Amino acid sequence: MKRFSRSDSLGTLIPNYPPKEEEKHANNSGGYSKEFQAILDTYDQEDCGEEISVKKRRLSSHQVKTLEISFEVENKLEPERKVKLAEELGLEPRQVAIWFQNRRARWKTKQLERDYSVLKADYDALKHNYDSLERQNKGLAEKLKELKAKLCVDSAESNQSVKEESPISLYKSSVMEASRDQDLSDNGDNAGLDLYKNLKPKDGSSDSDSNGAMKEESNGNESSLGYNGHSLSSHSMMNLFQLSDSRSGNKGYHHQTQFARIEEQSLFSTEESCNFFSVDQAPSLHW
């Protein structure tokens, strides 16, 4: 009896089915009342073609409570349990099955709501964290901007004295001496060219990707210089400076301004990168 047409349902076929709560209590039978049984008995004798009013009856609180308890135990209904519950509650097995089906649907809806709440809470926490980091990031960027502006002023002032014996010019001259002993036409050129290529944007990389990479790298240990969405480690920058400078000899100032221009288009991610351009700080010999 899987499929029921509307005319098959008890509520449709039988008036006052299931029996009203008051009727059941009045008869104290817990199941069908005598009156209801009489209706059932007389139903067969009636003309089935007659128009019968359709009345849905809500289950009594006792029935619902019992069904709820049973649902708590197991939300799936085995045939034996269905028949037992139906007998116990004075319901049709089909009614019990329908109740469980609807109950499962309600449970699923509630579960979806709960899952949504949990996910939303997670999302809100994550977003709060992200916003906080973003504010922090903006603050740091502002600070960096100020420091760079200050650095430009300082370097402009010190350029006058740099021509004298500054640590950088000492370093440059030592590099020039070293370069004389070295064949720069092979390795030096290639190394410089490769590094220069590193400065140029690579094909196929999007800005958003590189920005993401920048954000990630800013948290890393190695200092890097972003250039048009690409990053270049400070060591590579130093090498480029060293090689180019050694080739050009006395074009140190030119390169310094070149790097300053690059610097304007990029952000240093660490203090180390900032210190590289610091005139106040004497370069250590290793770089």
Next chain:
DNA sequence: TTGTGTTTTATTGCCTCC
């Protein structure tokens, strides 16, 4: 009392499993 929104009971059609 009545209009309206919500909840509950029941039906229908489709799908899967045995």
Next chain:
DNA sequence: GGAGGCAATAAAACACAA
């Protein structure tokens, strides 16, 4: 092919404000 589950839906019952 029958039994049972599920989603969508209808419709009655109920709650409640105006």
